[in-house]
Amino acid sequence: MVKHNPGTVTRIRTDDDDLFKFVYIALGCSVQAFIKYCRPTLIIDGGYLKGEFKVNARVWEYLQNINPETRARTHFPGNRYFLMTSNSVESINSMSRFARKMQILMLIEYFRATTQQWSFQKRNVVAEAKTTLTPWTEMIIKANKKPCNNWMVYPISNSRFEVKSSTHKSVIVDFQQRTYTCRRWKIDGLPCGHVIKVLTMNHYEDCFEFTLKAYFTETLRKTYEDSVNPLPSPSEWAIPDDLMIMKPPIMERR
Structure with a gap:
């Protein structure tokens, strides 16, 4: 062998x-x-x-x-x-x-x-x-986008944003520190709905920068x-x- x-x-x-x-x-x-x-x-x-x-x-x-x-x-x-x-x-x-x-x-x-x-x-x-991303990853990110259509984004600074879901739960997205209080990205290495919503508001068309290289x-x-x-x-x-x-x-x- x-x-x-x-x-x-x-x-x-x-x-x-x-x-x-x-x-x-x-x-x-x-x-x-x-x-x-x-x-x-x-x-x-x-x-x-x-x-x-x-x-x-x-x-x-x-x-x-x-x-x-x-x-x-x-x-x-x-x-x-x-x-x-x-x-x-x-x-x-x-x-x-x-x-x-x-x-x-x-x-x-x-x-x-x-x-x-x-x-x-x-x-x-x-x-x-x-x-660029694997087909499986594309499918997961697409699924993560679905629930965030009606969420609201409130800028705190150029790199920090508050995202409120339909249940009015507040999550802070900090792009500079790469921290998100929902902590989903830390676990999965994939953009969660909060990150996707902020990127969409800022006219980003893809999530490559916020996806682990493994995907x-x-x-x-x-x-x-x-x-x-x-x-x-x-x-x-x-x-x-x-x-x-x-x-x-x-x-x-x-």
């Missing part, structure tokens, strides 16, 4: 009895694309309580006494992670539900071949894109510019002399 896809990172972990525990593989082209072009993303998977639960008074008081900067992304002063989601994990689990019954080497090859196909398809799609078509094109290469037949593999022999894992029936 490393030889045919330079920059690939691989790790294999066994227990004390040399029983296989897990294998980690990050394809080189994916690693470089993530570092250079993608937004920092934290993917979390877990189980959720589905019964009826209530927050008692002591818990509520405890939460109220915690600084919002330490428990809410909208108030966090930095940009450590932009997204918190498990959607990608769930999609991969669903896509590979049958492949996960394969032997380990076959499963690894399944994921590699799937990534090769995805990269090729994405590269072809983005090659036909003609807009530009050129960024997407660069993300998939490198290919995932296939592997030769196992009979052509170079087997090292110090190859570690692992035992298969003990599986529990579920």
